[in-house]
Amino acid sequence: MRDASTIVGAQRPPHGHATIEPNVILRGGSAEHLPDALCTRHVEDSGVPLKIQWGNRYEHFSPTVEKVIHDGNELLVFAWTTTTYVAE
Numbered sequence: 835m836r837d838a839s840t841i842v843g844a845q846r847p848p849h850g851h852a853t854i855e856p857n858v859i860l861r862g863g864s865a866e867h868l869p870d871a872l873c874t875r876h877v878e879d880s881g882v883p884l885k886i887q888w889g890n891r892y893e894h895f896s897p898t899v900e901k902v903i904h905d906g907n908e909l910l911v912f913a914w915t916t917t918t919y920v921a922e
Contacts, residue, residue, distance in 0.1 A: 858912050874904060892917065898910070898911045
């Protein structure tokens with residue numbers, strides 16, 4: 835398995851560039867309690883697990899084979915796998 839990509843906050847397009855369409859949706863764990871805007875995002879490599887910092891913890895999501903249509907876009911589902919906490 836490849837190392838997880840770490841994402842802090844939402845993915846935003848670089849200044850002066852068009853909006854980047856989301857290509858994944860997060861499901862399970864803390865994602866169930868977040869607004870859609872935080873659960874849909876664009877990732878460069880959809881085959882690599884994600885590690886996303888939320889507050890004092892990291893939420894880990896792994897790609898699945900499931901795809902869903904969300905707001906007219908086909909998105910790959912990333913399923914929650916675990917939570918780890920930031921060391922102090």
